[in-house]
Amino acid sequence: MNSISANLNIMIKASEKASKVLIRDFGEIEKLQVSKKGPSDFVTNSDLKTEKIIIEELKKAKPNYSIISEEKGIEVNRDKENTWIIDPIDGTINFLHGIPHFAISIALKSNNEIVSGLIFDPIKNELFFAEKNNGAYYNNQRIRVSKRNKINDCLFVTGGKIKIEPNFTYRRSGCAALDMAYVASGRYDGYFQNNLKIWDIAAGIVLIKEAGGLINDIDVTKIENIKVIASSEDINAKFREKIDNF
Secondary structure (H helix, E strand, O other): OOOOOHHHHHHHHHHHHHHHHHHHHHHHHHHHOOOOOOOHHHHHHHHHHHHHHHHHHHHHHOOOEEEEEOOOEEEOOOEEEEEEEEEEEEOHHHHHOOOOOOEEEEEEEEOOEEEEEEEEEOOOOEEEEEEOOOOEEEOOEEOOOOOOOOHHHOOEEEOOOOOOOOOOOEEEOOOHHHHHHHHHOOOOOEEEEEEEOHHHHHHHHHHHHHOOEEEOOOOOOOOOOEEEEEEEHHHHHHHHHHOOOO
16 A cells, blocks of 8 residues: 555544544434434534544644634635645534545545545444545555446446436435445445535545546536536446436
């Protein structure tokens, strides 16, 4: 494995520290299901606590970098060229229901390009990360997108609303970050979704590119209403044909 940059190292440490809170809180969810108050306030609280730890860790290392995060919004600091993009829990509805399919997502945008990204699933202890021109990895193993080239052999994934029911096998997992990580690692063959926010998909963009996948052109200066179509090169044309106006 190529050596990783100082910035990616900071991101990994921040996600690992924050994940301890998430793992503990997730363990409490089942007990909360029976309480009258309901777990949704609890999840909001987990989101905020996780985000706070991540931001504190990143700021210790890079106090001048700007920040875009799901809960706190946009914080413009001295360094406007470098921005951390953070989603403390992508897949909050899964988290809320005690379903172990959610992730911490952290990306670094430098000069309007995503140059590093990590997606960490703390419950399965699966860490996906990538840096521009340095490959994509899953728990330190190099990953590549799938090689399947027949639509009927493929498994796709989506979220959000679809206008027309697609004519292929697909799933809805409820976690955009992991959907993209799974495309990068060849578990899914492609991903498509509308109306995404930048923190849902920033880390996934560099993961898919570095794993040899194709992704539509995304304006990373936008915060919301982002559309993503990502897959391997082998299946991309057939996949796009099938989801022409999703």
